[in-house]
Amino acid sequence: MKRVALVPGDGIGPEVISSAVRVLREAGFDGEFVEFDIGYGRWSRDGKAITDDDIEGMKECDCTLFGAITTPPDPDYRSVLIRIRKELDLYANIRPLRSSRIDAIIVRENTEGLYSGLEVLGDEEARTVRVITRRGSQRIAEVACRIASDRRHLTIIHKANVLKSDVLFLRTCREVAERYGIRYDEMLVDAAAYNLVVRPERFDVMVTTNLFGDILSDEGAGIVGSLGLCASANLGDRWALFEPIHGSAPDIAGKGIANPVGAIRSAAMMLEWFGEKGMAQLIEHAVDSALSKGLKTPDLGGSCTTSGFTDAVIDEMKRTAAG
Numbered sequence: 099m100k101r102v103a104l105v106p107g108d109g110i111g112p113e114v115i116s117s118a119v120r121v122l123r124e125a126g127f128d129g130e131f132v133e134f135d136i137g138y139g140r141w142s143r144d145g146k147a148i149t150d151d152d153i154e155g156m157k158e159c160d161c162t163l164f165g166a167i168t169t170p171p172d173p174d175y176r177s178v179l180i181r182i183r184k185e186l187d188l189y190a191n192i193r194p195l196r197s198s199r200i201d202a203i204i205v206r207e208n209t210e211g212l213y214s215g216l217e218v219l220g221d222e223e224a225r226t227v228r229v230i231t232r233r234g235s236q237r238i239a240e241v242a243c244r245i246a247s248d249r250r251h252l253t254i255i256h257k258a259n260v261l262k263s264d265v266l267f268l269r270t271c272r273e274v275a276e277r278y279g280i281r282y283d284e285m286l287v288d289a290a291a292y293n294l295v296v297r298p299e300r301f302d303v304m305v306t307t308n309l310f311g312d313i314l315s316d317e318g319a320g321i322v323g324s325l326g327l328c329a330s331a332n333l334g335d336r337w338a339l340f341e342p343i344h345g346s347a348p349d350i351a352g353k354g355i356a357n358p359v360g361a362i363r364s365a366a367m368m369l370e371w372f373g374e375k376g377m378a379q380l381i382e383h384a385v386d387s388a389l390s391k392g393l394k395t396p397d398l399g400g401s402c403t404t405s406g407f408t409d410a411v412i413d414e415m416k417r418t419a420a421g
């Protein structure tokens with residue numbers, strides 16, 4: 099039986115995750131959910147946002163479905179998600195961007211770069227070491243090339259004109275793209291940030307380092323129309339974690355108006371990873387139909403509630419199943 103670690107988290111996390119679980123059940127997913135209490139709520143009770151046991155428990159599951167967590171206000175706090183990504187070696191962060199203006203996928207390296215964790219914070223000076231390895235660059239480029247082989251082309255996004263670490267990243271990505279026979283081009287990250295706004299349609303698959311991918315994917319979410327619409331997969335060779343790209347949104351938490359689409363699309367990506375393509379497509383199609391009928395949560399200018407929108411998605415799934 100498939101086992102999914104469920105991390106609802108904080109703020110709107112539990113609200114959107116419960117929508118995703120309802121939709122998964124409606125699609126016929128019959129795996130087991132193992133719930134984990136991780137995040138700010140946990141930290142405010144026990145002083146720890148995540149424990150070694152949680153990591154072990156997550157490793158006993160096939161993959162994780164993650165809401166969002168609020169960052170605790172503690173200068174010594176280390177990001178829970180970064181820890182999970184490192185310990186489960188979830189090295190590829192896949193972020194599809196899809197709307198009438200764009201159809202692209204950001205493939206972000208997820209374990210090194212400026213998120214190496216090698217840093218010191220002093221009063222007068224602080225340093226963070228940007229680590230790029232040949233192996234890290236190679237494996238992320240391979241993931242990007244496998245995705246690009248079914249699509250139009252690959253853009254390698256870097257800052258090799260300034261950063262020596264990106265010279266290695268760029269060289270390695272080129273080698274891999276040539277080995278895979280993928281049509282590719284190269285772009286400096288600042289130009290990519292500009293072009294993403296001005297000519298979003300020119301992009302297809304984009305591969306980049308950790309921080310650049312983090313920033314460009316939120317920018318991409320703005321092009322799509324809302325952070326609340328975007329999903330992601332964090333993939334390793336053994337485990338995976340699926341999460342909407344937004345945070346815990348404390349400004350709207352508890353109001354029942356969070357957009358559940360990012361979480362629902364993340365659940366569909368999970369089904370695809372499990373090889374349940376039919377169920378994944380049923381969900382994707384139902385979300386698109388509900389949106390195309392003008393049903394929208396307030397972030398998109400509508401007045402649907404989280405549960406109202408989820409009901410509409412479930413109705414669309416029933417309609418497809420009946421038709």
Ligand code: NAI
Pocket residue numbers: 110114165166167168169170179325326327341343344345346347348349350355356357358360397
């Ligand atoms: P955020 O993504 O939570 O919110 C940014 C803005 O987008 C807010 O105005 C929010 O209301 C809106 N928004 C986000 N998701 C939405 C949704 N599904 N539906 C409708 N509106 C939505 O980012 P913010 O405010 O910078 O961070 C809040 C907390 O979340 C912080 O503690 C931050 O550290 C944490 N965070 C956690 C992440 C994670 O667990 N993966 C990712 C990003 C932030």
Ligand code: MG
Pocket residue numbers: 312313316
């Ligand atoms: Mg981010």
